[in-house]
Amino acid sequence: MRMRFLKILKIAGICLLFLVIIYFFIPLKSRLDILIAYYPPMRVTLSGIYCGIAIQDQLTATDWVMKGSSFEEVFDCLEHENTYVRKMAFIRMNFNRKASIPSLLDLAKTGTSEQRINALFWFRVYGPDAIDVIDDLEQMLDEEDPTIRRDVVRAVCEINPHSEAVIPVLMEMIDSEDYLDRATVPYCLYKVGMPADEIIPICIGLLEDEDDCVRDNAAFTLGHYGSLSEEAIPALENALERTEDPWKRERISEAIERIQNPQD
Numbered sequence: 012m013r014m015r016f017l018k019i020l021k022i023a024g025i026c027l028l029f030l031v032i033i034y035f036f037i038p039l040k041s042r043l044d045i046l047i048a049y050y051p052p053m054r055v056t057l058s059g060i061y062c063g064i065a066i067q068d069q070l071t072a073t074d075w076v077m078k079g080s081s082f083e084e085v086f087d088c089l090e091h092e093n094t095y096v097r098k099m100a101f102i103r104m105n106f107n108r109k110a111s112i113p114s115l116l117d118l119a120k121t122g123t124s125e126q127r128i129n130a131l132f133w134f135r136v137y138g139p140d141a142i143d144v145i146d147d148l149e150q151m152l153d154e155e156d157p158t159i160r161r162d163v164v165r166a167v168c169e170i171n172p173h174s175e176a177v178i179p180v181l182m183e184m185i186d187s188e189d190y191l192d193r194a195t196v197p198y199c200l201y202k203v204g205m206p207a208d209e210i211i212p213i214c215i216g217l218l219e220d221e222d223d224c225v226r227d228n229a230a231f232t233l234g235h236y237g238s239l240s241e242e243a244i245p246a247l248e249n250a251l252e253r254t255e256d257p258w259k260r261e262r263i264s265e266a267i268e269r270i271q272n273p274q275d
Contacts (some may be wrong), residue, residue, distance in 0.1 A: 131162035168202040190222040197232035218246040227259040234266030237273030
């Protein structure tokens with residue numbers, strides 16, 4: 012019993028010595044690295060500390076944790092030059108979804124072009140968690156800026172798969188001169204639940220598009236319908252012959268495989 016007690020005491024002493032060395036001889040940022048390495052859950056807890064050190068060196072880690080970081084500070088971290096800071100900001104945004112939504116909506120409406128695009132991206136990430144602002148986003152579907160409008164469409168489709176307001180906009184985008192608009196159409200129509208007998212002819216038509224991104228997205232969407240897309244096989248094979256990019260060719264081939272050999 013005595014030997015066991017002495018062994019425990021020895022281990023405790025070594026641990027205490029280790030902590031003293033860390034506290035007095037290792038810089039704060041390095042201490043955080045050690046904690047994260049040996050205790051992964053600390054990665055989330057300490058994300059704000061890292062942001063504080065990278066953005067405002069005059070604040071100590073304790074100040075940053077006690078005061079907290081504003082939404083604007085975290086959002087700005089997403090564009091920071093330091094890769095690790097961007098990752099930590101991403102984690103913070105993901106773990107504070109409900110609290111971030113009102114500020115994201117404000118940025119989506121009134122921010123700079125870059126801020127609006129980033130805010131709409133986050134609504135796509137949040138998906139159904141942002142359902143409370145779906146009406147506000149649907150009102151933005153008449154946005155004049157084509158890039159913003161396209162991102163609004165994508166966000167709405169991810170948040171509310173049953174949105175009817177987005178369908179007329181998607182139908183207009185089929186004839187857009189911007190290939191990114193046309194490439195957005197197939198999957199978004201699939202997301203909002205357009206019936207197979209309506210969306211399949213649209214996708215077959217888009218397989219004739221001059222842009223391989225549009226053809227790729229149309230093929231990928233057709234693959235979701237399995238044997239229902241059998242009539243699309245000739246158009247898919249033709250699209251495969253016209254496509255040079257290996258990754259896109261693989262996706263078209265996979266779509267053909269899914270149609271010809273549907274999984275139960």
